[in-house]
Amino acid sequence: MSKATEKLIAALESNQEIQERIDLVAEDLESGTYRYAKIDAWKLGTLLGVDWDHLDGERIEDFAYREELADACFDHPFAENIELLSELVPQKRYARLAALATRIQGDDDDLPLTKKEIALLQEAYVTAQAEEGECAAYLCCMTVTSTQGVDLMFTAGIGDGGEAFDAQSPYDNGPSMDPAVFVKIDD
Numbered sequence: 444m445s446k447a448t449e450k451l452i453a454a455l456e457s458n459q460e461i462q463e464r465i466d467l468v469a470e471d472l473e474s475g476t477y478r479y480a481k482i483d484a485w486k487l488g489t490l491l492g493v494d495w496d497h498l499d500g501e502r503i504e505d506f507a508y509r510e511e512l513a514d515a516c517f518d519h520p521f522a523e524n525i526e527l528l529s530e531l532v533p534q535k536r537y538a539r540l541a542a543l544a545t546r547i548q549g550d551d552d553d554l555p556l557t558k559k560e561i562a563l564l565q566e567a568y569v570t571a572q573a574e575e576g577e578c579a580a581y582l583c584c585m586t587v588t589s590t591q592g593v594d595l596m597f598t599a600g601i602g603d604g605g606e607a608f609d610a611q612s613p614y615d616n617g618p619s620m621d622p623a624v625f626v627k628i629d630d
Contacts (some may be wrong), residue, residue, distance in 0.1 A: 448481045452490065455479070461492040462590065469589035472613055480614035487612045488597045491587050495607045498599065501584045506600070506625040507576035512568040521554040522547045527567035532560060573626040579603055580625060600625075 455464050468491060471478045479487060488495060517523045522544035529537050540554055547553065556564065585597045599607040609621065 445481070451479055451482055452486065455482075455490050461490075465491050465587050465595065466589045466591070468613070469591065469593035469595055472595065473593055477614060480612075482612075484597065484599075484610035484612035484615065487614075488585070488610060491595065491597075493585050493587065493597050495599065495610070498583050498585060498601060498607060501586075502581050502601075503584050503598075504582040505578040505628040506580045506582070507573040507628050508579045509569055509622070509624055509626045510572040510576070512565045515568075519544075519547050519551070519553045521556055521561070521564060524564060524568055525554065527571060528560065528564055531563045531567060569626055573628050576628075578628060580608075583607075 455467065458464050458467065468479050468487070482490070485495060512520050512524065525537075525541050525544040528540065532540070540556070543554055580600045580602050583599055583601050585599075586594045587597075588594050595613040597613065598611045600609040601607055
């Protein structure tokens with residue numbers, strides 16, 4: 444942590460009342476100065492009264508673990524999941540691929556898909572698995588409000604064990620969850 448960041452933290456800590464700290468950060472955010480943006484979300488949240496170990500914020504999105512087609516145990520992953528392309532490719536092409544898929548057996552090569560079709564199939568598989576899977580994590584939003592009515596939103600992912608991760612502060616570009624690990628479950 445830089446000396447400048449340590450000074451910012453010390454300046455906030457010098458205010459004994461959490462509400463005073465909230466007001467300072469809200470004023471900074473509203474002015475566009477972004478002085479306190481250098482403080483990481485975990486520390487800033489703690490300074491403003493967010494209890495990362497006992498989050499009671501609003502649950503805003505559910506996520507499942509990302510399951511990739513390449514990691515699944517299919518003999519012919521394209522042929523065995525061809526139905527996922529039914530709405531994504533032209534019907535004539537889908538009918539031809541579906542017919543080929545029914546004839547693939549044993550040591551046969553998999554379906555001859557284009558790079559675009561492979562990408563579409565892989566993402567459709569991820570989405571289908573997420574919709575069938577259980578919620579592995581959710582995004583929680585905690586808001587602290589200044590005396591002037593400015594809401595400061597903190598977000599964090601909450602894992603299936605209740606642990607917080609991927610914290611974001613009001614200075615960050617919105618809530619996030621690592622797309623390499625998680626996929627959003629649609630309602």
